[in-house]
């Protein structure tokens with residue numbers, strides 16, 4: 368048997384997000400978010416599920432933190448519900464919301480768990496959406512005000528910040544593919560939004576440099592694409608598909624410019640970017656940490672006219688998780704290696720990696736052996752990336768809890784802890800016990 372051992376000071380954690388776990392959507396002075404509106408729109412979310420109650424972590428966070436302490440994680444990634452702080456997105460602060468997050472963060476710190484805070488994890492205040500949302504440059508300023516408030520308010524308590532979670536999902540999945548809130552299907556709109564998100568990220572970083580303490584970054588998601596053959600057309604098609612997730616967002620932040628070949632590709636689709644003076648300088652201010660979210664990869668080949676990039680993902684028979692995503696740990700290593708080659712030694716935290724398996728409680732147990740296998744396979748790839756020189760500082764699995772998986776609702780379960788969404792009972796899965804032992808040992812047996 369092989370022993371897969373991680374560095375002694377490697378940080379182990381878990382991740383969640385406000386709209387997916389909190390519930391209490393009309394409590395504590397919280398304003399409406401675009402996900403309240405979207406999830407209550409018939410046909411948008413499977414089973415008509417919504418985040419009204421979710422895991423009720425708004426009320427049960429002390430129980431959740433006790434579970435985190437038992438699990439042995441040293442860092443917990445959560446997100447702030449922007450409309451809990453600014454119910455209208457800007458202007459009047461909701462003091463109840465501020466107090467809630469102080470109580471929450473204090474409980475984390477009291478239990479020796481480091482908070483990693485995501486400022487924007489998709490729950491835009493609806494009041495801002497009503498004025499155009501991320502398509503309106505005023506939202507950039509609103510995000511800057513929100514971020515500045517949070518940096519000042521939580522100085523000395525939170526020292527790891529992420530500005531935007533998965534800007535590809537916020538822009539293209541939500542405004543071109545239409546799968547997430549607000550559900551637009553407009554490539555020009557989505558591309559404009561992707562730029563505004565990056566400008567907003569840069570504004571928050573510039574404010575952080577004046578006000579904040581600690582480290583700041585953002586958390587792009589990426590899906591790997593393996594060429595079906597070594598035909599140049601297949602390789603180039605997959606490069607385009609990968610660049611949509613990686614270069615489109617990482618090049619502006621790390622190199623101060625968009626990838627020319629994608630700009631040209633979008634131009635041929637009639638899509639242009641309106642870049643204001645100073646935007647690229649703002650976007651490309653140095654960041655301290657990089658969050659990376661990885662779940663899956665696919666095999667792709669060139670097919671003229673297919674999708675946005677003449678790229679056809681093909682199913683060659685890889686095993687899949689219960690949400691239908693390929694299990695492709697090699698893509699994890701390849702993506703991380705690509706990041707080192709193209710963007711250098713920025714300290715990386717894996718801010719999301721995990722599997723959807725919908726095992727239920729039987730006799731008080733959840734025997735999610737498939738999740739343990741997924742974690743092992745991906746941690747093996749992660750260790751390969753670390754040993755090949757990628758500067759990875761920590762791994763936070765998605766997710767601590769089963770939760771509201773966006774348009775997939777509650778059927779799709781990613782947690783180490785099972786949630787009974789009727790009783791809100793928490794049940795530790797077998798993967799919880801495996802992760803706990805692995806954290807304690809800093810190694811696992813293969």
Ligand SMILES: CCOCCOc1ccc(-c2cn(C[C@@H]3NC[C@@H](O)[C@H]3O)nn2)cc1
Nearest residue numbers: 384533540544545546588660662719772773
């Ligand atoms: C119309 C076509 O639509 C196809 C669906 O296309 C996607 C792509 C990607 C995702 C996706 C979901 N997640 C997990 C989340 N990451 C953040 C955290 O909140 C997790 O819940 N990552 N990527 C969903 C859907």
